[in-house]
Amino acid sequence: MLFKRRKSADWWERARTLVWPRRSFWRSTQYFAKRTLRLRATPHAIAAGIAAGAFASLTPFLGFHFLIAAGLAWLIGGNLIASAIGTAVGNPLTFPFIWGATYKLGQLILYGRHPGDVAPMHLGHFLWHMEFTKLWQPFLKPMAIGALPLGLVVALIFYVLTRWSVIAFREQRRKRLAERARRRASAQSVNANVTAG
Numbered sequence: 001m002l003f004k005r006r007k008s009a010d011w012w013e014r015a016r017t018l019v020w021p022r023r024s025f026w027r028s029t030q031y032f033a034k035r036t037l038r039l040r041a042t043p044h045a046i047a048a049g050i051a052a053g054a055f056a057s058l059t060p061f062l063g064f065h066f067l068i069a070a071g072l073a074w075l076i077g078g079n080l081i082a083s084a085i086g087t088a089v090g091n092p093l094t095f096p097f098i099w100g101a102t103y104k105l106g107q108l109i110l111y112g113r114h115p116g117d118v119a120p121m122h123l124g125h126f127l128w129h130m131e132f133t134k135l136w137q138p139f140l141k142p143m144a145i146g147a148l149p150l151g152l153v154v155a156l157i158f159y160v161l162t163r164w165s166v167i168a169f170r171e172q173r174r175k176r177l178a179e180r181a182r183r184r185a186s187a188q189s190v191n192a193n194v195t196a197g
Helices: 011-019 024-037 043-057 065-076 082-088 095-111 123-128 133-196
Strands: none
Touching: 043 065, 043 082, 043 133, 065 082, 082 133, 095 133
């Protein structure tokens, strides 16, 4: 293989790169942005896919974000690859903020200002013993309800920004290719005149 690593990564290196990219988050963001802009689909399809992925990443259903994003993208005519890229909105840096915001907003929607007396929860115990049914009412339900309006706002923002970016990128690329073709034609005409003369 041409670009294979000299020394294969051990399990610790693989686990670390799942949480923290090898280079940096900024470089990973640039890579995903360029991959998105170069997709072969309409600007609406790309923007709708990114919006679906962004919406799905705000839901508390970890492990199902790709499926939720793909289903939403299919419903609104979005690109499936763009929807997978859009799920990168939810990552280890943003999840604490997303979960806190969706939980508080969900509590506000469900219970008003004061949710009442909430008994202390033993979250670690429930997760360790896989008692997810006991997590639904106090945590997952408010997060799921809070994710709906917040997800719609975030999806709309990502849709507008992505659609504008794709249109601008394609227009700039079209101008660059036209300029390159004009220069090539000009050089060929000069070469033809030189060889004829």
